Amino acid sequence: MPATDRVTGGLAVAALPAFAAAALYAWTAWCFGSPAAPPDAVAVVGGAVLLLGACSGYFALVGGSGGFFGALLLSLGLLLTVTAADQAASRPAVADCAVREVETKAEHSAGEGSPPTRTVYRLLLDCPDGYPAELKEGRAVAGKGDTVRVAFDPRRRISPEVAGRTTPWTAGLWALALLALSATIAWLKRGPSGRNHD
Structure with missing residues (x-):
């Protein structure tokens, strides 16, 4: 395959994650x-x-173990992209809600080297118009009897959150890092110096 075709093919596959x-x-x-x-x-x-289409296409184009690990990184990067979009979405309504009850649930991870146990806090709320009725957080944001300011979407397409707390930057930066790794693997496997040129 001519060098220019190799470069073009490598660039096309490396651009797939973006x-x-x-x-x-x-x-x-x-x-x-x-x-x-x-x-x-x-x-x-x-x-x-x-x-699934993006990950399948990536694996088919890159192939081998590089294709598998690159597709895995791509899938994680895309899931974080969805998270960033969710966190960036508009929640135009705000309400001061009384915390009726706080429930905690420990989420365990299995296996050696897995992430530590995470506690999810479920706040049952009394809001002026009856919505939202609950709020889930990864940390204790309020106790029983407290008042919490909640931002929410009146159309109920997006989950409510504590007003002014969540930003999409953390998820977005992690997504960019994983997508860049996936693109790098594709370039190394399919670019001018890679092996999979046929």
Whole structure:
């Protein structure tokens, strides 16, 4: 294969993670924010098709162990892209809600070297209009009898959160790092110095 074709092919495969992330972010943002967004089931299926299609295409184009690990990194990067889109989505309504009860649940990870046990806090709320009725957080943001300020989407497409607390930057930066690793693997396997040129 000519060197120019190798470079072009390598660039095309290496660019796949960026194109997939842009498409999935646009789809997720549209589903969360547009008045003409599709029903929830269609939104989930559409997102799943984009994610699985991108990972399958990446694995088929790159191949071998590099294709497997690159597709795994790509899938994690795309999931974090969805998380960033969720955290960036508009929650235009705000309410001061009384915390009726706080429930905790420990989420254990199995296996050696797995992440430590994580505690999820479920706050049962009394809000002025009855919604939201609950809030889930990864840390204790309020106790029973306290008042918490909650930002939410009146159309109920996005989960509520503590007002002013969540930003998309952490998820977005992790997504960029994983997508860059996936693109690097694709370039090393398919670029001008890689082996998989046929």
